[in-house]
Amino acid sequence: MPDISYRLDRAVAVISFANPPVNGLSHAVRAGISAALARAQADPSVRTIVLTGAVGLFSAGADIREFGTPASNADPTLRQLIDLVETSAKPVVAAIAGTCLGGGLELALAAHYRVASADAKLGLPEVNLGLLPGAGGTQRLPRLVGMERAIDMIVNGEPVPATGLANTALLDLVVNSDPLARAVELAASAEVATKPPPRTRDIPLNEPNLAALGEAARARLKAGRPVLPAPMRAVDAIEAAAGPFDEGLAIERRAFLELMDTPESKGLRHAFFAERTAAKVDGITASTPVRPLDQASVIGAGTMGAGIAVALLDAGIPLWLTEAGEAALDRGVARVVGIYDGQVKKGKLTASERDRRLALLRPTLSYETIGQADVVIEAVFESMEVKRQVFIALDQVMKPGAILATNTSTLDVNTIAGFTRRPSDVLGLHFFSPANVMRLLEVVRGRATAPEVLATALRLGKALRKVAVVSGVCDGFIGNRMLEASSRQAWYLIEEGAAPQEIDRAMESFGMVMGPFRVGDLVGHDVSLAIRQRRRAERPGYLCSSLPDKLCQLGRLGQKTGGGWYDYPEGPRRSTPSAVVEELVTTHRAEIGVAPRQIDDSEIVDRLVYALVNEGARILEEGIAARASDIDVVYLTGYGFPRARGGPMFYADQVGLDQVLLRVREFAHNPHGDPAFWTPAPLLKRLAESSAPRWN
Ligand code: NAD
DSSP: OOEEEEEEETTEEEEEEEOTTTTOOOHHHHHHHHHHHHHHHHOTTOOEEEEEESTTOSBOSSOGGGTTSGGGGSSSOHHHHHHHHHTOSSOEEEEEOSEEETHHHHHHHHSSEEEEETTOEEEOGGGGGTOOOTTTHHHHHHHHHOHHHHHHHHHHOOOEEGGGGTTSTTOSEEESSOHHHHHHHHHHSHHHHSSOOOOGGGSOOOOTTHHHHHHHHHHHHHHSSSOOHHHHHHHHHHHHTTSOHHHHHHHHHHHHHHHHTSHHHHHHHHHHHHHHHHTOOTTOOTTSOOOOOSOEEEEOOSHHHHHHHHHHHHTTOOEEEEOSSHHHHHHHHHHHHHHHHHHHHTTSSOHHHHHHHHTTEEEOOOHHHHTTOSEEEEOOOSOHHHHHHHHHHHHHHSOTTOEEEEOOSSSOHHHHHHTSSOGGGEEEEEEOSSTTTOOEEEEEOOSSOOHHHHHHHHHHHHHTTOEEEEEOSSTTHHHHHHHHHHHHHHHHHHHHTOOHHHHHHHHHHHTOSSOHHHHHHHHOSHHHHHHHHHHHHHSTTOOOOSHHHHHHHTTOOBGGGTBSSEEOTTOTTOOEEOHHHHHHHHHHHHHHTOOOOOOOHHHHHHHHHHHHHHHHHHHHHTTSSSSHHHHHHHHHHHSOOOGGGTOHHHHHHHHOHHHHHHHHHHHHTOSSSOGGGGOOOHHHHHHHTSSSOSOO
16 A cells, blocks of 8 residues: 655655555555645645655656556546646655656656756656656656757657756756755755745746757657657657647647557557566466575577576676587687677677676586586577487586576477476576577476476576566477467468568568568578478478478578578678579479469568467467467567567457458468468457457
């Protein structure tokens, strides 16, 4: 329950609100502050008021637990509360520590004075939810920091440290001590107590370059990709701050309500909540014990092992890194150092910080040494035989209670756990490349994985600042299993007439960070070749185009060999359509007897996205994913799916599952490819034909 405290310090009423964990401005908090303000107004001994958040921070904004409930809009609304503060006859000083975001900052902007601690972070991140600040932020911020700064803060949505705002009218004082004590001092001063309270709304916005700044901001947004409505509308609203305050407020309000209804905002809000929901895992509670995570080991220091090592070092976890031999270990260490050197070169890290992190790295060839680690992450070749040898060895040396994790992309985690005498300590930790950058961590729960092992893995995910999604065991887990379905369609599309660059362009216009063929060239085709070969051997009747195999036979394994689906004459960043591939495709079509046809963008997008959705529905029904939104998180954070579309499953919901089913059935009539591919997943069919056609 929120807690509002009220005390008198000389003639200053100090109102402090607490609503852990982030002092969200819930209805109860708003009502409590409003009542405390009224009490201060009514008390003749009070001359000034200090408003502050307890528990070390001001407020991170709206209480997300209230989103979509009547409480979020119940009186007093945030706008009403803000109005009360701004029109208070007694001056209000906001004391800001820690986080001051969104509605929290909008509240502070309405105070008459603001004192912040130097390490406080202030920002208006609403664009990240496809919205703009809806409680006066677009009108008050420019009056305090100027139009250019306001555009920057609102359009980027990034919090800014208080020190960076010290020279603006937003902050009257930036202090290295407790901001509350200084705020009370300021409030008690004659200077504040005797002057009429200065109101932010009355500050004129004298901006000579108003139009030019707005135009430049719009041009920057249009040049970026994707072009989303919220930042554009935010620029319009900020420009309106040059006019009368109430008119600007009305423009902001209208834009806010319209944005709430856009598919982009719905997608972004879904993505936001989906990430939070993914942390709720069946069988894991706050009281599930967790094991220590003080020391780690990484086995195999190739592409993934090196990236995983950097992720652990970044989190301050000391680790032993091991390899198959001395030369390989040297190469692995060089890879880790190379990643850090690259960051130093780009100015993302200081040399001393790099050295501090690298000091935690302990290369070793001794299995006895790594046995002391609390968690060991295996990232050796994707071969069951190699993994078998590694896990048998780990079982011999790892201390009791150590967590044994595999970074396998596709192999059976239960089989791997069975190589040890402690399958309950084994699970998958599937990182994505580059492992120190990509936010997704698929946590693969084996049949025998103990709850505390899973809970510890989730804790590790947090420590590494990843978004952890729990997956059950299946070939490819959630993400790669869906990717495989979509890739098979992408290859069929080439066979039927589309060029790789046409498919990539269509998917990039849809919003994918990169089209499937550009991604393939980036990650390399040899790994997926090996996986296809295994699947053909393991699954009788497995149908898949031989076109990507033929590409590999030409030695075109992607960027690392100078070319794959594309040529790269100007380096890795610029893909160029390849004449060799065009010839390969033409010959291949002739061999399989397919006459190419024109394929439009909507067919490309629907086939590639609905292949994900149909497989996602199977994954959901089999219980591999706990909920549709977990699947969305996997695709948003690991596969470059456009966040404003909310993920493939949410997108399907928006299109309508009945429409998706219709299209799936239509594709099943395509004479080319694999007719069984488009068998509708039973869950998709059931839901599409039900009265409530939505995922869980
Ligand atoms: P890689 O070939 O770059 O690295 C594998 C490393 O393991 C090599 O350096 C090799 O010397 C080392 N190694 C082999 N046998 C070993 C042993 N017995 N002991 C110690 N080290 C040994 O491969 P990678 O791309 O880093 O993939 C590693 C694992 O991660 C695979 O299981 C792969 O499926 C998985 N994975 C890869 C990606 C990716 O994008 N590359 C993404 C997620 C998961």
